[in-house]
Amino acid sequence: MPPASPRIAILGIHHEGSRFAPPLTEADTREWLRLDGDAMWADAIAAKPRSVGGLWGFVRAMNVTGPWTPIPIAYLDCGAAGAIDHGWYVRVREAMREGLKKAMPVDGVYFPQHGASITTAELDPDGELFQMARDIVGPGVPIIATLDLHANVSDRMVEATDLLCVYRTNPHTDQSARGREAAMAMREMLAGLKTEKAFIRLPLMAPQVSQLTAAGPYAEAIAYGQTKVEETVMNVSICGGFTYGDTPDNGMAFIVTTRGDRGRAQAVCKELAERVWSCRERFLPRLTSLEECVRRAVANGRDAALPALCIADVADNPGGGARGNTTWLLEALHAAGAKGVALGVFTDPPLAAEAHRLGKGATFEAHFNRAENEPRSRPFQARAAVIGLSDGVFPGAVDGTAAGTMVDLGPTAALDLGGVTVVVITRRQQCLDPGYFTNVGVDPAAARTVVVKSRGHFRAGFLRLFRPDQVIEADVPGLTSPNLDSFDFRGVRRPLYPLDMDAGWSPPNW
Numbered sequence: 001m002p003p004a005s006p007r008i009a010i011l012g013i014h015h016e017g018s019r020f021a022p023p024l025t026e027a028d029t030r031e032w033l034r035l036d037g038d039a040m041w042a043d044a045i046a047a048k049p050r051s052v053g054g055l056w057g058f059v060r061a062m063n064v065t066g067p068w069t070p071i072p073i074a075y076l077d078c079g080a081a082g083a084i085d086h087g088w089y090v091r092v093r094e095a096m097r098e099g100l101k102k103a104m105p106v107d108g109v110y111f112p113q114h115g116a117s118i119t120t121a122e123l124d125p126d127g128e129l130f131q132m133a134r135d136i137v138g139p140g141v142p143i144i145a146t147l148d149l150h151a152n153v154s155d156r157m158v159e160a161t162d163l164l165c166v167y168r169t170n171p172h173t174d175q176s177a178r179g180r181e182a183a184m185a186m187r188e189m190l191a192g193l194k195t196e197k198a199f200i201r202l203p204l205m206a207p208q209v210s211q212l213t214a215a216g217p218y219a220e221a222i223a224y225g226q227t228k229v230e231e232t233v234m235n236v237s238i239c240g241g242f243t244y245g246d247t248p249d250n251g252m253a254f255i256v257t258t259r260g261d262r263g264r265a266q267a268v269c270k271e272l273a274e275r276v277w278s279c280r281e282r283f284l285p286r287l288t289s290l291e292e293c294v295r296r297a298v299a300n301g302r303d304a305a306l307p308a309l310c311i312a313d314v315a316d317n318p319g320g321g322a323r324g325n326t327t328w329l330l331e332a333l334h335a336a337g338a339k340g341v342a343l344g345v346f347t348d349p350p351l352a353a354e355a356h357r358l359g360k361g362a363t364f365e366a367h368f369n370r371a372e373n374e375p376r377s378r379p380f381q382a383r384a385a386v387i388g389l390s391d392g393v394f395p396g397a398v399d400g401t402a403a404g405t406m407v408d409l410g411p412t413a414a415l416d417l418g419g420v421t422v423v424v425i426t427r428r429q430q431c432l433d434p435g436y437f438t439n440v441g442v443d444p445a446a447a448r449t450v451v452v453k454s455r456g457h458f459r460a461g462f463l464r465l466f467r468p469d470q471v472i473e474a475d476v477p478g479l480t481s482p483n484l485d486s487f488d489f490r491g492v493r494r495p496l497y498p499l500d501m502d503a504g505w506s507p508p509n510w
């Protein structure tokens with residue numbers, strides 16, 4: 001008999017950690033969100049939550065599928081950033097440990113996790129947290145986590161949990177749906193279901209730009225995986241992984257969870273991994289050189305008959321831990337005299353503050369990156385007019401990755417550099433939909449060329465302005481460049497394709 005009102009603990013750290021980005025400390029308060037107990041619950045049931053979709057999707061589904069006693073413990077959301085300062089992480093972990101111990105006995109545990117966290121001293125904090133929960137609750141209590149498909153999955157993460165339920169869309173428009181799926185699985189496990197899992201990690205580090213799910217090899221792998229889901233096969237998850245974590249757990253991961261049938265889990269897992277491995281060369285990126293990006297933008301500014309162009313600055317994606325403030329494209333487009341360009345969003349708190357101080361209509365010498373230390377984010381200056389100001393708060397577009405949430409860019413300014421208009425923001429994040437421009441009076445639909453600082457999540461919200469063939473990915477330096485040769489990887493297991501083009505793999509002998 002399942003408990004009348006099962007007690008479900010909820011806790012987790014949602015973080016995608018890049019070893020190449022500056023470490024994240026507790027003092028960087030603009031960069032993270034922490035919700036404990038009641039605050040976590042209030043957010044999860046709010047009309048526009050700030051926490052990740054898995055969390056509120058899980059809570060809402062549990063609310064409508066029967067009685068339960070939620071025990072929200074603590075949730076820390078660091079987004080995508082550098083490694084978490086280890087001392088801070090330990091304090092958060094220990095608070096979670098105490099919270100979970102105090103909550104005992106519980107009937108289940110849910111983690112709204114990302115799965116690619118690192119700290120300055122621990123390469124698998126996700127696995128450590130799952131194992132910590134397992135040690136406290138014991139082997140019989142279900143532990144379920146939702147994961148981003150950019151998770152770097154460790155053996156420990158798989159072994160310590162009963163189900164890892166991974167997003168199947170990139171842009172991630174199914175976060176709350178996966179939370180709901182996790183809740184349905186929790187109900188089944190509370191009623192007595194025991195799962196069996198199989199796990200394979202390929203020595204394949206797919207560049208982030210080749211992990212889209214609308215089309216391409218990753219899309220096909222996920223779609224084929226879903227054809228295997230039936231009565232016995234409960235969940236098929238495929239994590240493309242997060243390249244810049246640079247850990248031994250980097251590599252495309254396949255997790256198949258069945259209702260008690262280990263052999264079936266292994267057979268499906270093996271088949272999926274073999275299919276992907278046999279077409280691994282399809283994951284190599286196709287980027288456009290800076291010169292070609294500039295040439296096309298200049299041509300677009302001159303000839304209104306050409307289709308509008310969207311240039312994705314994939315190497316400077318704050319959604320992957322980059323700074324959102326490199327100037328390679330900005331400087332080159334400005335120098336070339338490109339017209340009708342809208343570029344956003346550029347993170348520069350002092351510049352946004354200065355524009356607010358000067359007021360709309362003011363002209364001034366704009367100094368970009370005056371307070372930045374990251375060497376890839378060089379200073380740049382140009383004459384600018386302040387043509388728009390906003391508080392940067394607006395609802396995410398219904399068709400974009402920020403749907404259902406309130407976006408908060410902090411004080412925001414539109415600066416006209418003469419031909420190139422830049423949207424400057426205060427709170428670092430990637431550009432997810434046209435609202436990131438229109439909130440400050442810039443219309444991307446009227447621009448001849450739009451430059452977005454995002455790797456791929458912008459695609460959902462900008463699809464109404466640009467067909468996929470109007471989008472190009474720029475090959476410029478940056479902390480999230482898909483050009484993997486430009487990074488000094490030290491933590492990954494070698495050989496690893498495509499760093500090692502001759503890397504080999506054969507399926508496990510289960």
Ligand SMILES: [Zn+2]
Pocket residue numbers: 148149150172
């Ligand atoms: Zn992701």
